[in-house]
Amino acid sequence: MKKVKRVLSLILVLVMLAGMLTACGTPANNTPSNVPDNGNAAEAKYKEDITIIMDGSLPSLNRFQTGVETNACQRLNWCLFDRLLYEDDNGNFKASLATDWSTEDGLVYTFKLRDDVVFHNGEKFKADDVVYTLERARDASGTTMNTYIGKYIDHVEAVGDYEVKVYLNTVYSGFLKTMSIPYASISNRKACEADPEQGMAVGTGPWKLVNYVANESVKMERNENYWGEKPKTKTLTWKFVKEALSRMLMLEKGEVQAALGLSSTADWPVIEKDDRYEFISGINGGVNYVCFNMTNPITSDINFRKAVASVMDRETYVETGYNGYATPFTDGAYWSLSVPGRNDKIPMIPFDTAKAKEYLAASNYNGEEVTISVSTTTAGNVTVAQLLQEALIGIGVNAKVNQTDASGLAALTMYGENKSMIVINIQPWPLGAMNLTAVFTPGVADNRASYSNDKVTELLQKVVVEIDDAKRDAMFKEIQALAAEDLAYLPMFCRTDGIGALKGVGGIRMQPSGFHDVSYIYMTEK
Amino acid sequence: MIKYIIKRVLWLIPTIAIVSLIVYFLMDLTPGTVVDTMISGDMSQEEIDELYRQYDLDKPVIYRYGKYMLGLLRGDLGLSQTTHTSIWKEFISKFPNTIVLSLGGMVIACLIAIPLGIFAARHAGSISDSITTGFTLIGMSMPNFWLGLLLIIVFSYKLGIFPVGGADSFPMSYILPAFSNSLVMMASTTRQTRSSMLDNLRADYLRTARAKGVSERNVIKNHALKNAWIPIITTIGTSLSRTMAGSAVIETVFSFPGVGQLTIDAVMRRDVTMATGCIILTTIIYVLILLLVDIVYAFVDPRIRSQYTAGSKRRINKKETVSV
Numbered sequence: 078m079k080k081v082k083r084v085l086s087l088i089l090v091l092v093m094l095a096g097m098l099t100a101c102g103t104p105a106n107n108t109p110s111n112v113p114d115n116g117n118a119a120e121a122k123y124k125e126d127i128t129i130i131m132d133g134s135l136p137s138l139n140r141f142q143t144g145v146e147t148n149a150c151q152r153l154n155w156c157l158f159d160r161l162l163y164e165d166d167n168g169n170f171k172a173s174l175a176t177d178w179s180t181e182d183g184l185v186y187t188f189k190l191r192d193d194v195v196f197h198n199g200e201k202f203k204a205d206d207v208v209y210t211l212e213r214a215r216d217a218s219g220t221t222m223n224t225y226i227g228k229y230i231d232h233v234e235a236v237g238d239y240e241v242k243v244y245l246n247t248v249y250s251g252f253l254k255t256m257s258i259p260y261a262s263i264s265n266r267k268a269c270e271a272d273p274e275q276g277m278a279v280g281t282g283p284w285k286l287v288n289y290v291a292n293e294s295v296k297m298e299r300n301e302n303y304w305g306e307k308p309k310t311k312t313l314t315w316k317f318v319k320e321a322l323s324r325m326l327m328l329e330k331g332e333v334q335a336a337l338g339l340s341s342t343a344d345w346p347v348i349e350k351d352d353r354y355e356f357i358s359g360i361n362g363g364v365n366y367v368c369f370n371m372t373n374p375i376t377s378d379i380n381f382r383k384a385v386a387s388v389m390d391r392e393t394y395v396e397t398g399y400n401g402y403a404t405p406f407t408d409g410a411y412w413s414l415s416v417p418g419r420n421d422k423i424p425m426i427p428f429d430t431a432k433a434k435e436y437l438a439a440s441n442y443n444g445e446e447v448t449i450s451v452s453t454t455t456a457g458n459v460t461v462a463q464l465l466q467e468a469l470i471g472i473g474v475n476a477k478v479n480q481t482d483a484s485g486l487a488a489l490t491m492y493g494e495n496k497s498m499i500v501i502n503i504q505p506w507p508l509g510a511m512n513l514t515a516v517f518t519p520g521v522a523d524n525r526a527s528y529s530n531d532k533v534t535e536l537l538q539k540v541v542v543e544i545d546d547a548k549r550d551a552m553f554k555e556i557q558a559l560a561a562e563d564l565a566y567l568p569m570f571c572r573t574d575g576i577g578a579l580k581g582v583g584g585i586r587m588q589p590s591g592f593h594d595v596s597y598i599y600m601t602e603k
Numbered sequence: 604m605i606k607y608i609i610k611r612v613l614w615l616i617p618t619i620a621i622v623s624l625i626v627y628f629l630m631d632l633t634p635g636t637v638v639d640t641m642i643s644g645d646m647s648q649e650e651i652d653e654l655y656r657q658y659d660l661d662k663p664v665i666y667r668y669g670k671y672m673l674g675l676l677r678g679d680l681g682l683s684q685t686t687h688t689s690i691w692k693e694f695i696s697k698f699p700n701t702i703v704l705s706l707g708g709m710v711i712a713c714l715i716a717i718p719l720g721i722f723a724a725r726h727a728g729s730i731s732d733s734i735t736t737g738f739t740l741i742g743m744s745m746p747n748f749w750l751g752l753l754l755i756i757v758f759s760y761k762l763g764i765f766p767v768g769g770a771d772s773f774p775m776s777y778i779l780p781a782f783s784n785s786l787v788m789m790a791s792t793t794r795q796t797r798s799s800m801l802d803n804l805r806a807d808y809l810r811t812a813r814a815k816g817v818s819e820r821n822v823i824k825n826h827a828l829k830n831a832w833i834p835i836i837t838t839i840g841t842s843l844s845r846t847m848a849g850s851a852v853i854e855t856v857f858s859f860p861g862v863g864q865l866t867i868d869a870v871m872r873r874d875v876t877m878a879t880g881c882i883i884l885t886t887i888i889y890v891l892i893l894l895l896v897d898i899v900y901a902f903v904d905p906r907i908r909s910q911y912t913a914g915s916k917r918r919i920n921k922k923e924t925v926s927v
Binding site for chain 1: 633634635636637639640641642643644645646647648650651653654657684685686687688693752755756759760763766767768769855856857858860864868871872873
């Protein structure tokens, strides 16, 4: 009897404890209270504090050093800084910190600057800050900033306080584009020299940095002295969360108002169908491709490449690997779908397994193992690799998938020591048309096929220095046609980039580069 | 006792040397280098070669290791190859989170495991004992990251009691990760407690104690448990070291900014100096925890305490004998 009483008492205590715990916590809230009532047409009110959850990392604020130029870093640059130019959605350059610009020979660019801009630390924006930033980009060897911008700059001169001349060491037709990308964000010389870490966050942008914890969080407040349009939101917080499920749960709970890096297979379909959320999407300009090691005896055989091209089912790759969130290529041109200038007259090798077997029989392939190398960073591409493997086995190729991480893939496909055979990868296109040079130029990191074609190389050298738009366009189209004949690269699709957000969120500007601009994010409230 | 502690601390030196050698060379064998994580698509081979030179990757691994060890001998763990921040500062900024997680897990584990183990031992062979054994089996088999995700879904998402992740609020952000971390320790400590207690409950001296009229509660607490402590402390100590070293998985699931995540990130980015530095520091902590376990033995068990001091007493006695 005593024992029974004890057990009953214990159960009662446990029940009471459970009750207390449940009562203490915040109630489950799958419907955030700040979702606006669609029927109420009252004056729009905006939520003052917005939190965005992201994948990726932000290891440092010092963007002039190697290893820190992550996507998050570029997104932060949109918020904290301005650039000389601004590129609109139609690809036209508009005034930003520079009000006017000109060049006569493509070697010297003159920029006239705004005289009403102030940095976050109160210092006036002047030509010397442009000199400092661009020359620092020139000297920051090993950084992407240097590769995209700095290496073309010889020196920069301030002409008074509000005019600057940029002297290039070679004509570079993509120079104006580079002045509009986040890498070209203008820093304050005084702030950077005084504090090499925190000073790097001092810009002229619509947001001021309040707090930063490396790889964990960033908090910003609206710059009330901003020269341009001020954001509707007062404070913006970013949190970095590695686990995709956690990001989605935080959004569902209403802990955050927007989430990047959600899963296209698990999360995007839910968000699209649910009225509580907005799904903000755009095309990612990066080209997902299959390439062949042109120095390998098997994959350098054109018939082998044609055989592989004949079993590539792009629609299935998009459906299975990306849940439909990608746009397959329908022609043979290696050119991002987000960039004007495509040569759409290049035919694609059609899907035909019978023809594939013929090509294979005509090749020098004799049953050797063929590896398809893919980076595990993009799960969708791993699925594509497995589908391609199946298709190749179906025509008699002894195909194996080799999964590695991004570093491993880079080491495997090093130009001059390329040990790969077939590679599935993504080439980002943050610079627009100029990114084509990276894939086809011998000795460049993104040339994972170790591809070399003298005519293509000659055209690539010409296109970089050609400042006439029409001539440059024609050269790009010719390069696409020549490269399509060689079949070193088989473009597959461009992915969709998506951001999940609560209903009422707007102001996000999707960028094909993946450096999405959230600096004008807002959320309407009741 | 002091000599014993000093000896154990001195053993750290060869341990660190061996660990650093293994880690450094293993990282070197991994495909890819830190430079590969920095290369942007448009970089030319000359630019890539310049990066390799910056990081001494054009030199043999033995040169790089030697340079690293020279710095280590001066007490300098160096800078991260990717963020260029001090490895010591980065580690120390994240270490408190990991230690709280591990100690929290230990406290939760001990609070549940020891009473449960005693209960199971006292009711050995009964249904409750079987249930407890079943629980320990599940606890040791269940992956703690899976439990972590389950806890997030139930307690964070459905019930909304705890935050989904991060370490923003104390103690709410710490409870679920600490509980997930404690699972394996809880299971192994329960088993060990049950096993040790069973051995002792059958001992003759306990029969004597009962015959003398000592209450069952005092028999368990003051007699059986005291003698059962040694293996339980060993289990707790080794489990604590393991949870500290293996907290990376839990830290990732809960987005908890700790040392485990720092190490994993470093390995993924091929940041050799950061990875080696984190592993060396974790090794030191691991060894110090085991040393602490040995010291606790001395407090708990007078027989062991006398062993630590026996060496010095024997030498004193020898001197006296010689002088006589």
